[in-house]
Amino acid sequence: MSRTYKVTGINLKTQVLGESDKIVTILTPEFGLIRAVAPGARKHNSSLGGRSGMFVVNELLIAKGRSLDKITQAQTLKTYPGLAKDLGKLAAGQYLAEIVLCQALSEQPQAELYELLNEHLQRLEALPRTDTSGIYAHLAHAVFHFLALGGLTPQVQVCCLTQHSLTPDFADPNWRVGFSVAAGGTVSLQAWETLRRDREQKKGGDRENSTLTPSPHAAIPGYQTVVHWQDIPVISCRLDATELAMLQQLSQPEIMQMDAARKYGWLSVEQILRQYAQYHLGRPIRSATLIDSYFAANHDATV
Secondary structure, three states: OOOEEEEEEEEEEEEEEOOOEEEEEEEEOOOEEEEEEEOOOOOOOOOOOHHHOOOOEEEEEEEOOOOOEEEEEEEEEEOOHHHHOOHHHHHHHHHHHHHHHHHOOEOOOOHHHHHHHHHHHHHHHHOOOOOOOHHHHHHHHHHHHHHHHOOOOOEOOEOOOOOOEOOOOOOOOOOOEEEEOOOOEEEOHHHHHHHHHHHHHHHHHHHHHHHHOOOOOOOOOOOOOOOOOOOOOOOOEEEOHHHHHHHHHHHOOOOOOOOHHHHHHHHHHHHHHHHHHHHHHOOOOOOHHHHHHHHHHOHHHHO
């Protein structure tokens, strides 16, 4: 078996190794995630210095090693300079990289994930520098697509409790629908309230019946009555008609056009998807704090 192999990959993470080396985590369409040493990459005159940077796409020749493989040649195919020049875009790219690192597998082809990441990085890079709130819109779009690819799509078209379709009511300014991170998506507040009332009435009836009519099986050793309850989901937040419509349209290939009325709607939608992704991926998205700080610093420029 050959001790070297060729791949095309995008750098998602780097770590310091020794005095001058780096460990680079790379997403490749052919073999999924690989970790390889970039020898001497931290030296001033190293040819691997720039090629081992974040979001650089390289054609690589890699030598197999006992514990870590080693990059022996690298030819850059594409970079995203627009991300490095804008803190908000860079933080958004790192945000997406964290999600990809949670989803990607090693030693298995990841062509769809690789193409999807590059597609959304290109969209982020193309954003005008003045479009601060557009970062949230593109993040929401990308996160929804990554979740869908990983089989974790939040349910936004129907109620998680009733499976009935949900249609935003734009005519009623007080119309709201719930979103439950744990239950996996949107919840009709009317259905939720009905379930809650039924549960309270059932509990009250059970307590009353238990004092008046003991179970005929109570004296049987080892007998246990099992009662099946439909869980009442915790409502993580409430969405208005515009926010629900935005969530429902995220499955489309192209993102909705940004307008002034939707700027802060995108902020809410991104926050919802962030909570959902963190819960179902089982880890926090650390780069999200950079996005929040960036948006807060540029808040005056977006209103």
